[in-house]
Amino acid sequence: MIPGVDGFIYPNEVELQWGLLVVLYPYITGLVAGAFILASLERVFKVEAVRPTYRLALLTALAFLLVAPLPLQLHLGHPERSLEMYLTPHRSSAMAMFGFVYLWYLMVVLLLEIWLEYRADIVRLAQTTTGWQRLVYKLLTLGSENVSPEARRIDDKVSYVVTVIGIPSAFLLHGYVGFIFGSIKANPWWSSPLMPIVFLFSAMVSGIAAVLALYMAFMKVKKMPLDMGCLDTIAKYLFYTFVIDFSLELLDLVQRTYEADESFRTLDFMVHTRLWGSQVILQICVGTLLPLALLAANQLWKFSELRRKAMYLTASLLTMMGIFAMRWNVVIGGQLFSKSFLGYTTYKVGFAAREGLLSAIGLMALPFIIVVVLVKLLPPWAEGKPSENVVG
Amino acid sequence: MDLSRRDIFKIGGKLLLLASAGATFDEILGAAPPPEAYRMADHWWGMIIDIDKCIGCGSCVRACAQENQVPAGFFRTWVERYQVEEGKQPLVDSPNGAMDGFPPSKRTDLKSFFVPKLCNQCASSPCVQVCPVGATFVSPDGVVLVDETYCLGCRYCVQACPYGCRYLHPQKRTVDKCTLCYHRITKGLTTACCENCPTGARQLVDFKNPKDAVHEFLRNNKVEVLKPYMATGAKVYYKDLDGAVR
Numbered sequence: 001m002i003p004g005v006d007g008f009i010y011p012n013e014v015e016l017q018w019g020l021l022v023v024l025y026p027y028i029t030g031l032v033a034g035a036f037i038l039a040s041l042e043r044v045f046k047v048e049a050v051r052p053t054y055r056l057a058l059l060t061a062l063a064f065l066l067v068a069p070l071p072l073q074l075h076l077g078h079p080e081r082s083l084e085m086y087l088t089p090h091r092s093s094a095m096a097m098f099g100f101v102y103l104w105y106l107m108v109v110l111l112l113e114i115w116l117e118y119r120a121d122i123v124r125l126a127q128t129t130t131g132w133q134r135l136v137y138k139l140l141t142l143g144s145e146n147v148s149p150e151a152r153r154i155d156d157k158v159s160y161v162v163t164v165i166g167i168p169s170a171f172l173l174h175g176y177v178g179f180i181f182g183s184i185k186a187n188p189w190w191s192s193p194l195m196p197i198v199f200l201f202s203a204m205v206s207g208i209a210a211v212l213a214l215y216m217a218f219m220k221v222k223k224m225p226l227d228m229g230c231l232d233t234i235a236k237y238l239f240y241t242f243v244i245d246f247s248l249e250l251l252d253l254v255q256r257t258y259e260a261d262e263s264f265r266t267l268d269f270m271v272h273t274r275l276w277g278s279q280v281i282l283q284i285c286v287g288t289l290l291p292l293a294l295l296a297a298n299q300l301w302k303f304s305e306l307r308r309k310a311m312y313l314t315a316s317l318l319t320m321m322g323i324f325a326m327r328w329n330v331v332i333g334g335q336l337f338s339k340s341f342l343g344y345t346t347y348k349v350g351f352a353a354r355e356g357l358l359s360a361i362g363l364m365a366l367p368f369i370i371v372v373v374l375v376k377l378l379p380p381w382a383e384g385k386p387s388e389n390v391v392g
Numbered sequence: 393m394d395l396s397r398r399d400i401f402k403i404g405g406k407l408l409l410l411a412s413a414g415a416t417f418d419e420i421l422g423a424a425p426p427p428e429a430y431r432m433a434d435h436w437w438g439m440i441i442d443i444d445k446c447i448g449c450g451s452c453v454r455a456c457a458q459e460n461q462v463p464a465g466f467f468r469t470w471v472e473r474y475q476v477e478e479g480k481q482p483l484v485d486s487p488n489g490a491m492d493g494f495p496p497s498k499r500t501d502l503k504s505f506f507v508p509k510l511c512n513q514c515a516s517s518p519c520v521q522v523c524p525v526g527a528t529f530v531s532p533d534g535v536v537l538v539d540e541t542y543c544l545g546c547r548y549c550v551q552a553c554p555y556g557c558r559y560l561h562p563q564k565r566t567v568d569k570c571t572l573c574y575h576r577i578t579k580g581l582t583t584a585c586c587e588n589c590p591t592g593a594r595q596l597v598d599f600k601n602p603k604d605a606v607h608e609f610l611r612n613n614k615v616e617v618l619k620p621y622m623a624t625g626a627k628v629y630y631k632d633l634d635g636a637v638r
Binding site for chain 2: 008009010011012013014015017018072075076077078081082084085088089090092093094095096098180183184185186187334335338339340341342
């Protein structure tokens with residue numbers, strides 16, 4: 001008997017191939033896509049109430065996007081060969097497109113939109129700051145210091161177009177990550193045409209929750225008052241998106257249960273044993289039903305400001321945890337059962353290993369550090385005017 | 393005839409020269425014809441497995457491990473023992489891939505048989521499809537190979553293989569799998585596993601060779617590939633494969 005193995009598994013299946021770092025990859029890209037879509041609410045769909053978080057959402061998306069390839073890089077057996085994905089991509093591979101989708105999103109969408117949004121600020125800061133800061137801002141102007149009303153009008157137009165392109169791009173980025181899993185016919189836990197769309201909606205949920213929590217945290221640190229109208233609106237959108245996301249997941253569950261194909265007994269047993277804690281308790285009960293209840297209550301009743309803040313913060317943190325659990329259950333759960341459907345293996349996270357807990361904590365902390373730096377460098381809010389952006 | 397010592401040396405020298413020239417000439421023209429060069433386009437490799445002949449001795453597993461320096465705990469080929477009770481989930485085991493064979497079964501009342509497993513050398517291989525850099529490929533003679541100087545070690549192919557035939561080589565950090573002993577079959581030899589099977593349960597076959605035994609085997613027997621619903625174009629055919637086998 002092999003420790004950690006129950007029943008029969010193929011002998012090469014004892015060790016999991018994709019561990020904690022691969023769990024982080026869809027989680028982080030999901031946060032990027034979700035944060036961007038929240039930003040686009042204001043920009044394209046003219047939801048003015050969420051304007052105070054527009055810039056923060058863009059910076060959050062950028063911070064997470066910068067970190068997104070790192071877990072994959074650390075996971076590779078030969079990280080030094082990763083450039084081959086760009087140089088000699090294999091066209092039939094779902095994974096080969098990652099580099100291109102990533103670069104498109106980073107360079108064409110996000111960086112361009114942030115630069116256009118902040119251009120006037122950057123020019124102003126380049127003129128008003130001194131020393132190395134001045135140099136940084138000077139560089140960031142990219143040599144364009146024209147901030148005449150006419151130039152800003154063009155900026156605004158281009159930025160609008162970029163956001164319009166950005167929305168399908170964000171969908172592509174995360175829908176594509178879902179396809180990486182959903183297209184594996186060998187694995188019934190992953191193989192589903194619903195996977196890209198479930199990933200997409202869960203991405204939106206986690207991204208919106210992250211921006212909500214970050215907005216509250218930044219306002220607290222900066223001792224600026226929260227814009228409650230903004231919070232209420234974001235919470236409302238979080239609720240709607242979450243309802244769609246959960247419905248899609250339930251649809252998947254109902255379909256699987258009703259069809260009950262040859263893999264069903266194996267997967268059902270796994271959910272009731274090895275995944276009980278992470279899926280039923282953490283993902284569904286604590287990470288979905290509880291935040292949904294908190295958000296739903298706010299759609300039905302009017303609570304005091306203090307209570308709403310507490311409920312929104314709790315809901316967004318639980319949501320982020322729940323979506324992380326969802327990524328865990330997809331990635332790890334998909335490897336705990338044997339493709340013989342006759343047995344199960346176990347996953348143990350290493351601590352100080354290359355793909356261990358320490359690396360994961362470091363990688364998860366990194367985007368938050370980056371976002372703090374970005375907020376310092378490119379302030380999203382005029383100090384003392386929380387409900388307005390610096391640029392009007 | 394009187395021969396001086398000088399004459400003897402002269403004649404001897406000439407003979408020696410002639411002999412060595414003859415030998416060189418022979419070498420240039422070739423006494424025996426050179427072995428026929430291996431042409432990939434002339435072959436399409438696969439394997440046939442007769443389950444009834446497999447005795448679960450594990451010779452194939454040991455031979456493969458030795459021939460290919462397979463790291464401990466990983467398997468390019470392995471043997472599974474199925475014990476099937478009517479209406480129940482089959483009992484399956486493969487202790488250390490059957491490297492040392494099997495312990496005697498505790499149940500003698502069950503339908504019991506052995507199933508050797510290896511890479512199915514799929515023609516429409518899902519592992520090849522997903523490789524992001526094309527490091528794994530189907531060779532023109534139908535063998536699924538990995539270029540270990542090119543593999544990123546992302547393990548997407550391991551996830552995509554429905555049969556559990558791939559693993560990450562712990563030292564090389566690249567994906568490793570059965571090569572159908574490519575270094576042997578291209579020299580006219582059979583695979584290490586086939587060569588060492590004492591009952592002839594597994595046989596290397598060449599579908600492009602009209603004289604190969606595979607054609608008669610496929611014509612005269614009820615055969616099946618593993619997980620046919622995966623539509624991978626598997627080229628390892630099993631005779632009388634039981635429905636319980638996964």
